[in-house]
Amino acid sequence: MKTIFDKLNGNCKNSARVSDKVIDLIDKLAKNTNLERDEFLYVLNNITARETGHLYKRAYEVKHIHYQNRVYLRGLIEISNYCKMGCKYCGINYKAQGVERYRLTIEEIVKCCQIGYDLGYRTFVIQSGEDSYYSDKLIIEMLGFIKDKFSDVRITLSLGERSRESYQKLYDAGADRYLLRHETASRRLYEHVHPSFMSFDNRRKCLSNLKEIGYQVGAGFMVGLPTQTNEDLVEDLIYLRELGPEMIGIGPYLCHEDTELKGNESGTLEETLVMVAMARLTLPKALLPATTALGSLHAIGREKALKSGANVMMPNISPTENRAKYEIYQNKICITDASDQCRNCIEARIVGVGHEIDLGVGDYIDFERNEEK
Numbered sequence: 001m002k003t004i005f006d007k008l009n010g011n012c013k014n015s016a017r018v019s020d021k022v023i024d025l026i027d028k029l030a031k032n033t034n035l036e037r038d039e040f041l042y043v044l045n046n047i048t049a050r051e052t053g054h055l056y057k058r059a060y061e062v063k064h065i066h067y068q069n070r071v072y073l074r075g076l077i078e079i080s081n082y083c084k085m086g087c088k089y090c091g092i093n094y095k096a097q098g099v100e101r102y103r104l105t106i107e108e109i110v111k112c113c114q115i116g117y118d119l120g121y122r123t124f125v126i127q128s129g130e131d132s133y134y135s136d137k138l139i140i141e142m143l144g145f146i147k148d149k150f151s152d153v154r155i156t157l158s159l160g161e162r163s164r165e166s167y168q169k170l171y172d173a174g175a176d177r178y179l180l181r182h183e184t185a186s187r188r189l190y191e192h193v194h195p196s197f198m199s200f201d202n203r204r205k206c207l208s209n210l211k212e213i214g215y216q217v218g219a220g221f222m223v224g225l226p227t228q229t230n231e232d233l234v235e236d237l238i239y240l241r242e243l244g245p246e247m248i249g250i251g252p253y254l255c256h257e258d259t260e261l262k263g264n265e266s267g268t269l270e271e272t273l274v275m276v277a278m279a280r281l282t283l284p285k286a287l288l289p290a291t292t293a294l295g296s297l298h299a300i301g302r303e304k305a306l307k308s309g310a311n312v313m314m315p316n317i318s319p320t321e322n323r324a325k326y327e328i329y330q331n332k333i334c335i336t337d338a339s340d341q342c343r344n345c346i347e348a349r350i351v352g353v354g355h356e357i358d359l360g361v362g363d364y365i366d367f368e369r370n371e372e373k
């Protein structure tokens with residue numbers, strides 16, 4: 001049973017008064033005026049298919065002010081599917097039985113970077129399950145190799161929760177950005193979809209540490225998690241506004257049948273697009289990916305996200321033979337393609353919806369690296 005976006009999911013029509021109020025609140029947010037908690041909630045509780053077009057248009061306009069129709073590309077390398085964490089939604093958590101585990105050597109990672117570099121990518125996103133094999137020493141070595149070979153690139157790490165000291169060392173060794181979705185800003189929901197050894201507070205502490213150190217930080221959340229409510233989603237928007245991340249990853253929850261949450265409904269395209277658009281209006285300058293999960297949910301999910309405020313895409317440059325093993329959710333796209341096929345496919349999709357690719361490093365607009373820290 002759906003617990004979010006009752007009206008959007010129920011083919012409802014609003015009275016003219018309710019519809020006008022939803023549109024007014026969207027316009028208020030688009031004018032860079034913060035909404036109160038109850039105003040955010042009013043939008044999510046009452047939005048129907050009649051108002052979503054207006055929301056997407058406003059989000060697109062706000063994106064256009066800062067980024068025009070440019071879409072930044074990031075080459076994504078999934079370096080390991082070993083994970084010591086137990087996220088109940090994730091198909092590679094430590095309990096998942098049917099997973100053939102792999103990890104890449106530094107040499108293999110640098111080879112992926114070379115392929116990405118030759119395809120024009122100037123940001124590499126290095127992501128993995130929480131794999132203790134990758135010590136600070138090893139990652140620092142990897143960062144050194146990549147930065148020595150490719151002096152004009154940015155490196156984004158997405159390796160999960162680590163100590164502040166570790167984040168600091170990796171930053172000092174050349175990491176520029178760090179992606180760590182907060183997953184949900186609701187403590188109740190966080191505790192519902194994670195085991196008791198995982199900590200809501202530590203996840204947030206990691207994000208504030210990353211911010212303080214000086215990384216460009218990516219937070220983000222899933223839409224449609226089992227038992228998630230509109231109130232929970234409002235907390236996500238408020239938390240993002242407070243944290244002020246440079247990047248925001250928002251994707252649908254996609255049910256994996258080999259997890260504790262098997263049998264639940266997945267999030268939907270429209271619910272996710274509403275939250276992408278609301279995030280764009282809440283943090284107008286954010287770098288906001290059209291996520292692979294949206295592309296896996298719907299054939300043109302990512303293109304629709306670009307039309308609703310997203311401005312980043314993350315083509316996969318992992319070795320093709322490992323891609324299917326990084327199955328965080330089922331029916332993931334791009335698992336059989338070679339990296340150059342992904343590059344061509346993504347460019348065609350971007351151009352097809354009136355956008356253009358930007359092969360620059362694509363830093364956050366106002367970002368200046370603090371070299372003193």
Ligand code: SAM
Pocket residue numbers: 089090091127128129130158159160161179180181183221222251252253254255256293328329
């Ligand atoms: N281990 C790192 C971390 O925890 O940040 C990075 C890898 S983790 C697999 C990347 C993201 O995948 C998570 O932040 C989560 O939001 C997303 N994810 C995992 N399982 C998912 C699912 N079933 N549906 C949608 N997204 C999922």
